[in-house]
Amino acid sequence: MRPLYTLNLAMALLSAAACLSLFPGTTAAQDVTFMDAAPAVTAEPGAPAGRARERSVAEISESFEGFLTPRKPVVIGLLLDGPALREDPTERYQAEILEVAGKSFDIRFVRREADWTMAGVDAALDGMLSDSGMDLVITLGMLGSLQACQRGALPRPVIAAQVVEPRMVGLPQRDGKSGVRNLAYLAFEHVVQRDMARFLELAPFSRVTVLVNGLLAESITTLRESLVRELATMGLTAGLVAVGEDPAAVLAAIPADTEAVYFGPMLNLGDDAFAEIVRGVNARRLPSFSLGGPADVRAGVLATLHPEGEARRVGRRLANNAYRILSGTAPESLAVAFAHEDAFMVNLETARTLGLTPRQDLLGQAEVINEEPQTAEREYTLAGAVREALAGNLDLSEKDRELRAAAQNIPAARANLLPQVKAGSTYAAIDDELASAVQPARAWTASITTTQLVYDEMAHANVEIQKRLQAALEHGREGFELDIIKLAAEAYFNVLRAKTLEGVQKSNLRRTLANRSLAVRRAELGVSGPGEVFRWDAQAAQNRIEVVNASALRRAAEMQFNRVLNQEQESFFILREQGLEGEPAMDAGLRIARRLNDEEQARQFRDFLVARGLEEAPELRQLDEAVAAGGRLYTATKRKYYIPTVGLQWELKHKLDTAGKGSEGGLQTMIVPGIPDNSWTVGVQASLPLYAGGKRKADRVQARESLEQMKIKRASAAQKIEQRIRTAARNTAAAHANIGQARAASEAARKGLELVSDGYGRGVLNVTDLTDAQTAALVAELGAAGAAYQFMLDLMELYRAVGVMEFLEPASTLCPEE
Structure with missing residues (x-):
């Protein structure tokens, strides 16, 4: 067995050396620098661009089975303050710990939940600390973290994961470390001051009420005094309300003269109770800010500065600390500061409820949700928008008036x-x-x-000519109506496309800000210099410009849509998202595109579209009437010689x-x-004039040449219509084919960005690699976002060229279902 073991070990060392060689300048003798960056993730089939599936605890554990080097078995205890009433990040933390430490240790997790009481938390913590089989205890709740930090020296290693404002609550700290034997913690410092500074930019106020977990308020006797003193330095008068289980009691405890509400830690509340408090605060028209993060903003809080993926980042820090403690590092020697990562989010529906209008420069820095009201008096589907345009468009109304006015030429001629x-x-x-x-x-x-x-020959001819000219105008009106239908459809899709592209630019800005946070941590750890942070600052500023420009384009598209429908140009409306699959309006278009992309039948189908278009084209029927009118005039000029x-x-x-x-x-x-x-x-x-000085001949020749001109014009128009149909058919086929390619490009660029981001976060790739990958991802995402709408726009052009608006017909006539 010994030779086999030696061979396997040699193979493992060779594999490790090969892995290290992937990163120039990295050797086996170098120390590994752990950062709070998120780990690599794998794409899940069908997941939206920018999202990925996180590896589960079971998958990570399975990947370490059969690992060649024997791993030391360890037990890590996870203590929760009580059953999770809202989001439970425990499994995320476990996955991060396994990702970092699972290669070296065979980890077993023991999870214990207290009962949301101080006595219950104390008892659970005592039990874990007295358990000789426990190698490490991690307190995941604020109550447990507070209790662990207040106990002094501990019998076994503990990481307190949730410590907010440690100086304000008087927790131990020495030279950026806990200084207490066996204690490490994650300190979220200066959070309240930072939040309040941004809160004041959103909604000026001088009196604020802070809502915190009632048990936390009871445990920290100095919390109220410290909070009032700290906020007084910002010119604010603060009050504290301890939050229990009764939302009505919490709302009643908020003073009548308060001007704003700050939601502190309240994990002891379920979603329904929290939402009831938020509704009550909003009903009093009090602006609010949350320490809890985006979930609270989605529940109706006005804003937050805390990021969506905070649990992953905290989990990565816990994993790094756990690995170092299990490897022999003293917990009290680990740094406690946890770098801030801002992710500004604003709920504009709440802002509208409160009557607030946030500044555009602030919104440019924020992820905005509920940017548009959830309900509106005007809500459109594609067909509904087109029908309203046909009913109210001023250009079409003008054409109708012109038509009715011209109709009087017939009775005038008949008179x-x-x-x-x-x-x-x-x-x-x-x-x-x-x-x-x-x-x-x-x-x-x-x-x-x-x-x-x-x-009188000319009088009789004039009656017939006026009838023909009126028929020509009516056909011209039919063509103009098709133009309005196309214009309304294009305005509809342009609004949706502009909104989508604006969302892509906002997402890119958030990505830049996240990368800036990585750059800050790299600079703190000495992996890079401050120049990288400035580079991301410049990139963020440029991205904000792009967001502002995208927003302006969306507003312009919305005004165009309103104008086409003859509505107040800055009035609000809601458009139903028009997808490709499963949408009746698009089903026929997809069948058309598939036939146009089928080489065996594409030419024949294009010929069919041309024949149908030449048959339906109102422009040709209009010219046919003009030719007939010109022919009648020419006949009259010849008859004037003898009648x-x-x-x-x-x-x-x-x-x-x-x-x-x-x-x-x-x-x-x-x-x-x-x-x-x-x-x-x-x-x-x-x-009967015998001689008119040559005028009769001049009239006859002029009429003949005008008639021939009109015939040539008609033939030219037919050629142009055919060209328009064939070009539109080619463009529609290409746009449909490009959808899949654009999505594939976006997915590939997204995966590449994830890999480069992970390498940048781990310190093995530089800022240029990441900016290049982000730019490529942005370009690809913009292309994918616009590809579907470009197909729809090209399809509308094809419908207009053929003269048949399929999406308004009860059944397809161009490409019926087989």
């Missing part, structure tokens, strides 16, 4: 073919010397004249009065009759 009746009255006065019975000196008559155009204009006129005249010379009766009127009391005339006129 020339109908009888024209007019009434008139004439009063005439002449010199007496010229007057006679035929024309008295004064005469007043009235008449009614009727004219009827029996036939006369014929008209009929009839007039009835009545004498109203005469006066002066010639108006008297007598011999003269007996010989020459005067003006009769009533008279009428009837006449028929026919005219």
